[in-house]
Each structure stands twice: as structure tokens, then as C-alpha cells.
Amino acid sequence: MTTTTTSGAKVPFVESGINEEYIENYDSFSENILASLECPICAGIVNNPYECKNCQTIYCQECWKQLEISNKGCVMRCKNPKVEKANKFVFGLLEKFLLKCPLCQTGSLNYQKFLQHFGCCIIANKYGTIEELTKLEKEKDEEIEKLKHDIEKLKTNSYQIEIKYTQEELRKELITSKLDVNSKMILYQAAVKGELNDFKKLIDRGYPLLEEVSAANFYWTPLHYAMHYGKMEIAFYILDLLKQQGKYRMAMELESNDKRTPVLCLLKSNALSLSDKKEYFTRLIQRYDINPDERTIREIKNRNLEDIYKKYQGSYNK
Numbered sequence: 001m002t003t004t005t006t007s008g009a010k011v012p013f014v015e016s017g018i019n020e021e022y023i024e025n026y027d028s029f030s031e032n033i034l035a036s037l038e039c040p041i042c043a044g045i046v047n048n049p050y051e052c053k054n055c056q057t058i059y060c061q062e063c064w065k066q067l068e069i070s071n072k073g074c075v076m077r078c079k080n081p082k083v084e085k086a087n088k089f090v091f092g093l094l095e096k097f098l099l100k101c102p103l104c105q106t107g108s109l110n111y112q113k114f115l116q117h118f119g120c121c122i123i124a125n126k127y128g129t130i131e132e133l134t135k136l137e138k139e140k141d142e143e144i145e146k147l148k149h150d151i152e153k154l155k156t157n158s159y160q161i162e163i164k165y166t167q168e169e170l171r172k173e174l175i176t177s178k179l180d181v182n183s184k185m186i187l188y189q190a191a192v193k194g195e196l197n198d199f200k201k202l203i204d205r206g207y208p209l210l211e212e213v214s215a216a217n218f219y220w221t222p223l224h225y226a227m228h229y230g231k232m233e234i235a236f237y238i239l240d241l242l243k244q245q246g247k248y249r250m251a252m253e254l255e256s257n258d259k260r261t262p263v264l265c266l267l268k269s270n271a272l273s274l275s276d277k278k279e280y281f282t283r284l285i286q287r288y289d290i291n292p293d294e295r296t297i298r299e300i301k302n303r304n305l306e307d308i309y310k311k312y313q314g315s316y317n318k
Contacts, residue, residue: 016044017044017046017060019044020268024107026097031272041075041214042060043269045097047061048062049094050085051086052076052081054082057075075215102118174247175212175219187199187211194234196237209223209241210254214256218257223239224256226238227265227266230269232280232283236287249291263292264296264299266281267281267299277303285309285313
């Protein structure tokens with residue numbers, strides 16, 4: 001999520017899930033604990049958690065509100081779900097995180113102090129002028145570098161001109177919403193559990209390859225979920241079919257509602273350890289040209305995967 005400063009600049013805002021980059025001791029928690037605190041809607045660590053008392057699924061308060069607004073119920077299809085503030089155990093786990101304010105970089109804050117501090121930063125500081133200008137300057141520098149790169153491509157005349165689609169156009173072209181809720185859940189479960197044979201059978205039976213299996217307008221397809229949970233055999237199967245259909249490049253640029261392409265779903269996953277991300281990312285780039293954009297390049301660098309990328313795919317500016 002983002003919020004807007006008095007000058008109109010947009011900056012990160014922790015409203016739905018908490019991104020791992022704000023959690024200083026993220027790597028000290030087991031995969032099971034991190035997975036248990038993951039919101040099934042935004043795929044972040046739950047913020048202001050609410051819990052379905054029928055099945056114990058937890059959501060960010062904001063994510064649950066979005067489900068209610070769209071007349072959706074619990075993702076586990078509980079009948080008459082009773083969703084209310086999560087139990088003390090969930091809050092106890094959140095208190096063990098050491099969080100960093102994305103605005104002023106103050107760190108080592110427990111969960112409650114983080115929420116109080118972050119609220120004060122928004123109200124009192126209005127994203128102080130220095131931080132705001134620094135961010136805007138960085139964004140402009142990145143835009144200039146991208147323009148330089150595009151100009152060099154045109155000068156050399158050795159690159160095929162690619163049609164750039166808006167996300168609205170990509171979603172209209174690629175994402176389907178044909179299945180009923182039960183069928184969506186069957187396709188979702190096959191993808192997140194990595195059941196390749198079952199997934200293949202569903203596709204052979206006519207299930208759409210890029211069906212929206214998340215809540216409406218969240219735009220998470222089986223490809224996004226397979227990447228997020230590291231189910232690479234499912235992801236490779238989907239990507240191979242998309243290549244055959246001539247839709248591979250478009251699909252790799254397809255963003256969810258929180259602006260995650262399939263590759264970013266892997267790199268930013270809260271469900272995978274850093275070692276798993278390294279292994280799966282290596283397998284991915286050994287097999288496919290991912291042609292990373294600026295955001296993906298930043299994530300590659302942030303996770304110390306740059307050497308691996310360059311080993312198999314060369315420099316970024318190809």
C-alpha cells in the first residue's frame with residue numbers, strides 16, 4: 001500500500017501486510033512460523049490481524065475488510081465465518097519481530113511500538129523534506145538510467161521493438177475468471193501444493209492456465225502462487241505452455257494487485273527462506289530469460305543474487 005505526502009509524492013505505507021524488508025530479524029524465524037503469520041490475501045506478514053474462528057485462518061484487518069466489501073467470505077469457504085480480532089498468541093508472535101520504520105529508518109521496534117511510531121511519523125513528520133527529496137531524486141535517477149538504456153537500444157538497432165502493454169491490457173488479455181469458487185479452490189490447491197500431475201489433469205480438462213484464483217481484483221494466478229510458494233515444477237509447466245502459446249513475455253510482466261510479477265512473487269515471498277529463494281531463482285534463470293525490470297533488479301541485488309544472475313544471463317543491459 002502507499003500513502004501520499006503533502007507534496008503529492010507516494011511512499012510505502014504499512015496498512016495491509018508487513019513486507020519482510022521492514023523486519024530486521026526476519027531470518028531468525030522458522031519457515032513454519034513465517035508461514036503461519038502470512039495473510040492469504042496480500043501474502044505479507046499479517047498487520048492488525050483478524051482470525052476466522054471456524055478455521056483459524058488469519059488476515060490483515062484491511063485485507064479482511066476488502067473481502068467483506070466484495071462480498072467474499074473466508075478463503076477456506078467456511079459457512080457463516082466468524083471473523084474477529086486474532087488471539088493473543090498471534091499478537092505474541094508479532095511482538096517478537098524487530099521492525100524498522102520505512103520513513104525515518106528507526107529500527108529495533110517491537111510490533112506495538114512500531115505501529116505507534118509509524119503513526120507519529122505520518123502525522124508529525126509528513127515524510128520530512130530530506131527523506132522525501134532523496135526518494136524522489138532516486139526515482140528520477142532510475143528513470144534517467146532507463147531512458148539512457150532505451151536510447152542505446154535504438155542506436156544499435158539490434159533489438160526487436162517490443163510492444164509495451166499496460167497492466168489493464170495484460171490482465172484483459174491473459175487473466176480469466178471463468179471458474180466457480182469450488183473449481184478455483186481446486187486449481188489453487190494443486191498449484192500451492194505442487195501437485196504437478198493433478199495440475200496437468202485440471203489443465204487437460206479445460207481449466208484456464210491463468211485463472212484468477214485469488215479474491216476478485218487481486219489478480220493472483222496459479223503462476224503467481226507457484227512462484228510465491230516455490231512450487232517450481234508447476235511454474236515451469238505453466239511457463240513452458242505459455243511459451244508455446246507465444247504469451248511467455250507478457251505473462252512474466254503480469255502484476256498482481258500489489259505489483260508483483262511472477263519473478264517478484266518468488267523474490268519477495270514470505271513463505272521461502274533466503275536459501276530456497278537462491279536455489280529456485282538459480283533454476284529459473286538457468287531455464288528462462290527473465291529480462292528483469294528495474295524493480296526486479298533491485299530485489300536481485302537486495303538478496304545478493306546478482307552474481308548468479310550475471311553467471312547465467314550476463315549483464316542487465318543486454
